[in-house]
Amino acid sequence: MRFIIVTLITTLVLLYCTSLAFSDDFEEDFSNAKVGRKPGEGDWVVYDEPPKDLGDKGPSAWDIAKGLDGKALTQSSNIWGDATDAVAIGSFVIYDKAEWVDFSLEVDVVANDNDGMGIVWRWKDRLNHYRFITMFDSGNSPNGRKGPYRLLERRLGDGDADGNGESDGAELPFYETLADNKEAYTQGVPQTWKLEAIGDTFKFYVDGKLTLKAQDSTYKKGKIGFLVYAQSGVFFDNLRITDLWAVHPQNKLAITWASIKSVNGFIRFHQPSQRQNFREEGREMNSKISEDR
Numbered sequence: 011m012r013f014i015i016v017t018l019i020t021t022l023v024l025l026y027c028t029s030l031a032f033s034d035d036f037e038e039d040f041s042n043a044k045v046g047r048k049p050g051e052g053d054w055v056v057y058d059e060p061p062k063d064l065g066d067k068g069p070s071a072w073d074i075a076k077g078l079d080g081k082a083l084t085q086s087s088n089i090w091g092d093a094t095d096a097v098a099i100g101s102f103v104i105y106d107k108a109e110w111v112d113f114s115l116e117v118d119v120v121a122n123d124n125d126g127m128g129i130v131w132r133w134k135d136r137l138n139h140y141r142f143i144t145m146f147d148s149g150n151s152p153n154g155r156k157g158p159y160r161l162l163e164r165r166l167g168d169g170d171a172d173g174n175g176e177s178d179g180a181e182l183p184f185y186e187t188l189a190d191n192k193e194a195y196t197q198g199v200p201q202t203w204k205l206e207a208i209g210d211t212f213k214f215y216v217d218g219k220l221t222l223k224a225q226d227s228t229y230k231k232g233k234i235g236f237l238v239y240a241q242s243g244v245f246f247d248n249l250r251i252t253d254l255w256a257v258h259p260q261n262k263l264a265i266t267w268a269s270i271k272s273v274n275g276f277i278r279f280h281q282p283s284q285r286q287n288f289r290e291e292g293r294e295m296n297s298k299i300s301e302d303r
């Protein structure tokens with residue numbers, strides 16, 4: 011009986027350590043990153059919207075190529091949706107190796123095309139996440155909101171997630187707008203974006219200036235990534251994520267609980283090495299790959 015209890019506790023502690031290891035500070039300069047089309051094929055995984063929701067069906071062309079600051083994450087296909095031209099959607103690339111709760115994310119970005127691009131966070135899947143999207147083109151989307159704009163939004167669904175022809179989710183425009191303005195970007199001019207996600211509050215900065223603020227409590231944690239809509243020439247680089255989950259008062263109870271659970275020293279011994287292993291694994295798993303609407 012004692013063995014069973016010890017085994018159970020050890021298992022729980024290991025599970026706890028593993029989950030902790032997937033939230034941490036993170037830096038990516040894309041010098042050694044790999045993009046895959048399926049989970050397990052790369053650090054970054056591509057998710058195109060399904061053909062029924064696309065006007066230009068692509069596929070997307072996410073890649074690592076020389077761009078902003080040495081090698082960068084880029085997308086060069088003009089993939090866009092939705093087919094009715096009512097909302098700007100297209101393709102995502104998601105960092106597949108970690109999840110974050112509260113964090114600050116900074117990234118440098120430059121676009122040679124004039125269409126939609128942005129970031130996603132607290133990503134559970136294609137139909138459950140938040141996004142920032144910005145559009146310069148004043149002609150897009152023809153039957154929906156036209157640029158220039160910056161938006162913070164929450165995904166609601168896509169009308170027919172299982173593709174059986176019957177509506178089983180949110181109708182167009184598929185996203186709820188949480189905050190918006192009429193600013194965008196200039197083609198060929200790099201910007202630095204910063205997103206702070208703390209609890210239910212999101213603040214978005216462009217070149218150090220607060221531009222959008224929104225609140226929503228639907229999604230608590232998830233992956234991060236980038237998105238495009240008809241944006242055939244974008245580069246993302248110098249991604250920096252600071253994990254803020256542990257430093258905010260609302261999380262102190264959880265931290266206290268964690269330290270109570272670590273009384274036998276097991277967590278204290280294993281947690282740093284698990285994190286170290288995670289970082290080293292990440293480096294080893296990286297391998298080099300090549301390069302208007």
Ligand SMILES: [Ca+2]
Pocket residue numbers: 039040041078079080081082247248
């Ligand atoms: Ca780089």
Ligand SMILES: [Ca+2]
Pocket residue numbers: 088123124125240241242302303
């Ligand atoms: Ca375009």
Ligand SMILES: [Ca+2]
Pocket residue numbers: 124125147150240302303
């Ligand atoms: Ca355009």
